[in-house]
Amino acid sequence: MVALARKLDLRDRRLGGGVSLPVLAGIVAACVFLVIGCLTSSIFAQQTVAGLSQGVIYSSLALALVLIYRATEVINFAQGEMAMATTYIAYQLTLWGLSYWAAFFLTLAIAFVFGVVVQVTVIRPIQQSVIAVVIVTIGLFLLIDGLVTWKFGADLKFMAAPFGNSVYHVGTVTFARQDLGTLVVTVVSVVLLWLLFQYTKLGLAMRAAALRPAAAALVGVRVRWMLAIGWGLAAVLGAVAGLMTEPTTFLQPTMMQAVLLYAFAAAVLGGLESPVGAVVGGLAIGIFLNLVGQYVGFATSELRLPIAFAVLLGVLLLKPTGLFGRKTARRV
């Protein structure tokens, strides 16, 4: 057998995974462009950093969408509203006297349970039908929105600024501490999630359950629970996104609706099946929107959403699989 194995060459053939060369070249070119821009113009640099910090929020919500899409091929339209609701929970916790960061971490735990409970009680009974799940997530959107408005009202609420309002000066460029803090928190949570999926037994089982549920069950993986845990982790990512959005939009029931649309655009741009794509897509959308807003005269903030939608539409028309997606032949 060894001889046989040696005879077959050890080419590093990868299955679909990863990036095609033109896409990689495009990303490298974009990075070079951004670096040169940042070095030549301090406004450009400032906008890029602000775009990055908004982009990571889109990334984390997009990642939540991708997580659920990979496991069940369903878009959770309620992802943004779930994130909004958990942000209100954090707000309530601070009202009860918890410090911001204590409330932050407790909220992540609550969000996990929330996601699991939603999956088990509402999604699991109907998960045989993709369209039924989609409709139920839209229903959840309305339900959560209504409940939060009923409980807290539609007026703005304010939480303590988690990172303060100070700014840093590097040369002529000013960076908001808020933006850098958002960047760090979101990146850390995404990296932790990646480590969980890549290096733990639970993460491996979750990937196996998403890829081949039947085969995963045969090796002893409890597939139903893996799906529920997936929803829980998606809700945690959403909570991070919500809490990091709050300092710019403040608390209101509609705070995550635009973010959800940017996250859709990010997920589609990256390729709905690709976690890396969701992260890159989110960053790209964030930076792109900020730079367009700065340098394209007519693109005022009212056009932010339409532009994001145009990106989404363009991707679907030109490269439906997104930057990191791949064509899959599905057996029917």
Place this chain on the structure above:
Amino acid sequence: MTALLELEDVHARYGPVKALHGVSLAVGEGEIVAVLGANGAGKTTTLRAISNTVRREGSIRFAGKPLRGGPETAARLGIAHVPDGRGTFAELTVWENLRLGGYTRRGNLKSEFDRVRTYFPWLEDRRDQQAGTLSGGEQQMLALARAFMQRPHLLLLDEPSLGLAPLLVTEVFRIVRELNENEGMTVLVVEQNAHIALQLASTAYVLEVGAVALSGPSGELARHESVRRSYLGY
């Protein structure tokens, strides 16, 4: 000989279509049993009934107890099912596939992997390769290795020869025999290649349209007139 696995009057259906009409068979501890039959005779369904991935009725007893619950439970009780299509996670690496094989085992998988390596030494070099990029023969070996990581009492093998070159078929069956002889693994193998299956197994059952048509020691079956004509082709 005590029966490790006993099926009694097992029926199974896919929606309205009945696939098994009362199959009864017994697999003794440490034995290799083959189930033969043509396409659609119910061979795969028999294995699916055991791991409970098809709607079934009737009595299935494993190690003296009725077998209940889904495929996860069967896996936890020590039944490793290598399904048709091998159940390989093509997108995952070889090592990740093996780790999944050991999913029901607690603690460090190092010693399990060391044992697996004695049968499949080439796996070491391919640890980080995506399983889908292995050849068909290698994937079948990987499926066996993955099942072995589970250290099962009972190995259910679905058509291990399917799509493999004759030389590789011999190799796969040699390893199955070694696992049975050295590790005491009980094997229930479903096979269309009756010739090689009858050489490997001590007992065999012939399925026809979802029921057992013939059964007995492999040697006797191999000499049986109708088995020779229908399945061995001479």
